[in-house]
Structures are given as structure tokens and as C-alpha cells.
Amino acid sequence: MQIQLRHWLISLFMIGGLILGGCATPQAASSDSTNLATETTTTPATTASSPMSNLPRLEGKATVVMTVNGSPITIEVDGTHAPVTAGNFVDLVQRGTYDGLVFHRVVREPQPFVVQGGDPQGKDPNFPTERLGTGSFIDPATNQARYVPLEITPKGADKPVIGQTLKSARVSAVPELRHTRGAVAMARSSMPDSASSQFYFALADLPFLDGDYAVFGNVTQGMDVVDKIQQGDRIESAKVTKGAENLKK
Incomplete structure (x- = not known):
């Protein structure tokens, strides 16, 4: 019972950091070690003036090899369940x-x-x-930050829930893509619609993040x-090694 209570308190602390980080200053957001949030100061680009149809989509899967400290990390990117992300x-x-x-x-x-x-x-x-x-990808075509909507496909669903957490959308099913190690x-x-370029690797099973953040892939080699x-370590390179033809712009 004590172990379960401790795990629950740690999970609650981490979730609290995520929620608070979105409203914090850039300095506060960076200092909160459990915060997955990124700071945004402009309107996300998935409003009516810039529809999702303008965003790249992955129809199927692709493989990305990221090199860090001279060693490869192979990522299977899943466009079947998270095509825009x-x-x-x-x-x-x-x-x-x-x-x-940098991994900051x-x-x-x-x-x-x-x-x-x-x-x-x-x-x-x-x-x-x-x-x-605190930064986002600036699209050279528009000179504006590119944002993507929160995109989570519930297990067994034909299409993703867009722009809402599963809880907000009153969906009780777990996501197809979960926060496993x-x-x-x-x-x-x-x-919800403020993701841009920052991503994270889950170092353990993190079920308390399921339905709130968009998983789009999984490390298949190099964990x-x-x-x-x-x-402070840097990404030396990242290359698409398979499935590039599935990207539709």
C-alpha cells in the first residue's frame, strides 16, 4: 500500500508539473524538471486561418535513425494512428x-x-x-511558427481525436499509441494544439500521460x-531511412 501511494504521489507531482508549465515563464518552465511543456506566445497554427490540410501527413509508417554520442537510435514513426504528428x-x-x-x-x-x-x-x-x-519550428515558407494539433487515436477507433485530450473528449478508451518505455x-x-518540434523519449512506462500527450512512434533499437x-548532449544527425515516400506535403 505504501509503495502504491508513493507511486501515485510521484505521478501526481509529474502531472502537476505538466499543467503548471504551460502557464509558467520560460525560465520557470525550464527549471521544472518534470515539465514536458513548451512555452508558446502566439496562436497555434491549426486555427481556421491555417487548416490541418496545410500540414505534412505521414500515410503509413517510416523509420528514422537518430545518432547521439556516435550511436544510433532507431525510431518507428507511426502515421497510421498519428498521421499529422x-x-x-x-x-x-x-x-x-x-x-x-540539444537534449535540454x-x-x-x-x-x-x-x-x-x-x-x-x-x-x-x-x-x-x-x-x-521555449522554442518552436519556424516555417521558412511563412516565417511563422508551425504548430500541430493534439492528435490521439483511441484504441479501436477509425480516426483520431483532434484538439482535445481523451478526457476532455469524454473518451474512456486507452490510446492506440501509449506511453510505454x-x-x-x-x-x-x-x-492542446501547441506542439511544434520538441519531443521526448519515455524512459519508463508512463500510463498517467496516456490521452494527454500525443505519442507518434517508438524506439525499436538503441534504447x-x-x-x-x-x-546537454546533442543530436548529431537524424535521417529518414525507410518510408519517406509515405510523407505527403
């Missing part, structure tokens, strides 16, 4: 957006949680490290590499 990630990989970026948040205590990176500001070695975790998912602020990532 997966399409955004694969498009950013193809653009070279992730090459050279690594949380292993009090229990394994996440390794988070993908802030484009991290490519600048002079950018203050305490502000990493090795899951790859998008970080966001408190606004031992993920386990060794330290805060």
Missing part, C-alpha cells in the same frame, strides 16, 4: 531541423521519466541554456543509447 516529425527530420539540437531536459529521479529535446534555438551554441525548451511523443504547452543521454 508523425508527418510533422518526419518533415522536420528531412529538413535537418534536429541536426545539432533529462529526468531520471525520483524515477525514470523522460529525455526531451528538439528546441530549434539549441542549434545556436550561444543561446542561453536556461531558456531552452521507448515511446516517442510531442511536448506541448497547456494549449540503451537513450538511457545514457545526459542533459
Whole structure:
């Protein structure tokens, strides 16, 4: 009973960090080690003025190999259950957006949680490290930040729930893509449709995040590499090795 209570309290603390992070200042968001949120100061680009049809989609699956500390991490990206989220990630990989970026948040205590990176500001070695975790991908075609909607497919459903958590949508089913160890998912602020380029690896099964954050893939090889990532390590390269033809822009 004491072990279950401790686990529940830790989970509650982590969820609280996620919720609070979306409303915090950039400095506060960066200092909260359990916060998956990213700071957004503009309206997400999935409003009526910029519909989802303008976003890349992945129709099927793709394989991405990310190299960190000289070793490969193989990610299966699932466009079947998260076509827009997966399409955004694969498009950013193809653009070279992730090459050279920093893992700015690594949380292993009090229990394994996440390794988070993908802030484009991290490519600048002079950018203050305490502000990493606040940036988004700026689309050169529009000179505006690109945001993707929260996209979660309930188990057994034909299409994803868009723009809402499963709880908000009153869906009781678990997601098709869950926060199991090795899951790859998008970080966001408190606004559901605010994910852009920042992502995280789940270091353990994190069922309390299911239905709130969009999982779009899974590490199939190289989880031992993920386990060794330290805060400040950089993504040396990220390449699409299979399924590039499934990306539709």
C-alpha cells in the first residue's frame, strides 16, 4: 500500500508539473524538471486561418535513425494512428531541423521519466541554456511558427481525436499509441494544439500521460543509447531511412 501511494504521489507531482508549465515563464518552465511543456506566445497554427490540410501527413509508417554520442537510435514513426504528428516529425527530420539540437531536459529521479529535446534555438551554441525548451519550428515558407494539433487515436477507433485530450473528449478508451518505455511523443504547452518540434523519449512506462500527450512512434533499437543521454548532449544527425515516400506535403 505504501509503495502504491508513493507511486501515485510521484505521478501526481509529474502531472502537476505538466499543467503548471504551460502557464509558467520560460525560465520557470525550464527549471521544472518534470515539465514536458513548451512555452508558446502566439496562436497555434491549426486555427481556421491555417487548416490541418496545410500540414505534412505521414500515410503509413517510416523509420528514422537518430545518432547521439556516435550511436544510433532507431525510431518507428507511426502515421497510421498519428498521421499529422508523425508527418510533422518526419518533415522536420528531412529538413535537418534536429541536426545539432540539444537534449535540454533529462529526468531520471525520483524515477525514470523522460529525455526531451528538439528546441530549434539549441542549434545556436550561444543561446542561453536556461531558456531552452521555449522554442518552436519556424516555417521558412511563412516565417511563422508551425504548430500541430493534439492528435490521439483511441484504441479501436477509425480516426483520431483532434484538439482535445481523451478526457476532455469524454473518451474512456486507452490510446492506440501509449506511453510505454521507448515511446516517442510531442511536448506541448497547456494549449492542446501547441506542439511544434520538441519531443521526448519515455524512459519508463508512463500510463498517467496516456490521452494527454500525443505519442507518434517508438524506439525499436538503441534504447540503451537513450538511457545514457545526459542533459546537454546533442543530436548529431537524424535521417529518414525507410518510408519517406509515405510523407505527403
